[in-house]
Amino acid sequence: MALIADDPQEAINSALSVLEKMMNDRDVPRNVKEVIAKAIEYLKREDRDYHMRASAAADALNEITEKQNVPRYLRQRIRQVIVMLESVPPGS
DSSP, X not given: OOOOOSOHHHHHHHHHHHHHHHHTOTTSOHHHHHHHHHHHHHHHXXXXXXXXXXXXXXXXXXHHTTOTTSOXXXXXXXXXXXXXXXXXXXXX
């Protein structure tokens, strides 16, 4: 059973915070940072509702969790962000 965010904006802001920290982490591979940057861009789009932004970002991040060069600790953090984003309910 998936959790539903009480405040979609808060869930997106939390995800953005974690993603921005990953962008500043020197140990994160460049190809992963490119996908993280794309996810951040999706989350900051004001012309979409919260659910659409969260869904697009989660889809982009999901790609990286399958890559071989992603360290285990980073893959785990990305999955945590995906869970945050999946908590944003449709229509929000």
